[in-house]
Amino acid sequence: METRGVLELLLVNAEDLKHAHHHPRRSKRHYVTIDCGGKIVSSKITQGRDKKIWWNEKFTFPLSDTECKELAKVTLTIMEIDKFAEDTPVGETKVHVGEIISEGGEQEFLQVKPAPYNVVLEDGTYKGVLKLGIKFISSVRLPPSKDCVRWSAPARQPGVGYGLFLNFACPSIPWRRLFFFCSRSSGGQSGNKDL
Numbered sequence: 001m002e003t004r005g006v007l008e009l010l011l012v013n014a015e016d017l018k019h020a021h022h023h024p025r026r027s028k029r030h031y032v033t034i035d036c037g038g039k040i041v042s043s044k045i046t047q048g049r050d051k052k053i054w055w056n057e058k059f060t061f062p063l064s065d066t067e068c069k070e071l072a073k074v075t076l077t078i079m080e081i082d083k084f085a086e087d088t089p090v091g092e093t094k095v096h097v098g099e100i101i102s103e104g105g106e107q108e109f110l111q112v113k114p115a116p117y118n119v120v121l122e123d124g125t126y127k128g129v130l131k132l133g134i135k136f137i138s139s140v141r142l143p144p145s146k147d148c149v150r151w152s153a154p155a156r157q158p159g160v161g162y163g164l165f166l167n168f169a170c171p172s173i174p175w176r177r178l179f180f181f182c183s184r185s186s187g188g189q190s191g192n193k194d195l
Contacts, residue, residue, distance in 0.1 A: 004063060004064055004138065004140075005068055005101065005104065005105060005136055006060060006062050006136070007036065007074075007134070007135070007136050008058060008060050008061075008134070008136075009034065009074065009132060010057075010059075010114060010132065010133035011032060011055045011056075011130075011132060012055065012131040012132065013052050013053060014048075014053045014129065014130045014131070015051055015116075015131075016128040016129065017048075018090065018127040028047065029047050029048075029080070030045070030078055030079060030080055031081070032055065032076050033076070033077045034074060034075070035074065035077075036059075036074045037067050037071045039061060043057050043059075044057060045081065062140075063101070068101050068102075071097060072097070072098040073096045073098070074095045075092060076092065077089055077091075077092045077093075078092070078130065089122070090119070091122075091127065093119055095134070097134060097136075101136050104138055107138075108137070108138045108139055109137055109138065111135040111136075112133060112134040115133070116129035117131075117132055
């Protein structure tokens with residue numbers, strides 16, 4: 001592929017997100033999927049206990065001449081991981097990069113410092129911000145390397161349907177507390193012996 005330029009995205013953090021699951025004591029685990037002209041990549045999984053979720057991760061997208069002309073926006077979707085069900089989208093941010101690419105092509109380099117972008121929820125309202133930095137470098141030839149992250153969403157563990165089954169079969173039993181109690185009581189007695 002003839003590379004005309006490189007688009008770099010610096011995913012910094014997210015603040016004040018609306019969480020899909022409201023468990024006040026449980027820390028939420030999130031990742032971001034990035035769609036850049038049909039190339040879909042995923043960030044690392046991070047935990048956020050307070051109002052901020054930190055990634056500090058850089059993504060590099062080599063772009064051909066036609067991709068530089070056609071690429072108008074990059075879509076970032078914040079996903080919340082659930083152990084017992086499918087991952088839930090928290091919100092989405094669309095960043096228009098067409099002008100950055102065209103202006104960066106003329107100047108051979110353009111950098112936008114990390115700035116907050118609104119997170120749009122499924123109902124069209126705004127809740128929270130995603131901080132993102134953008135850099136475009138023109139006239140660059142990159143050999144094929146392993147630096148460009150190209151992987152899909154994190155792999156799911158087998159047996160994901162237990163939560164759905166238990167919620168459906170036993171809706172009035174607080175099964176999460178039961179599992180927590182059983183794991184704590186069995187872990188505490190295994191090492192103790194009476195003398």
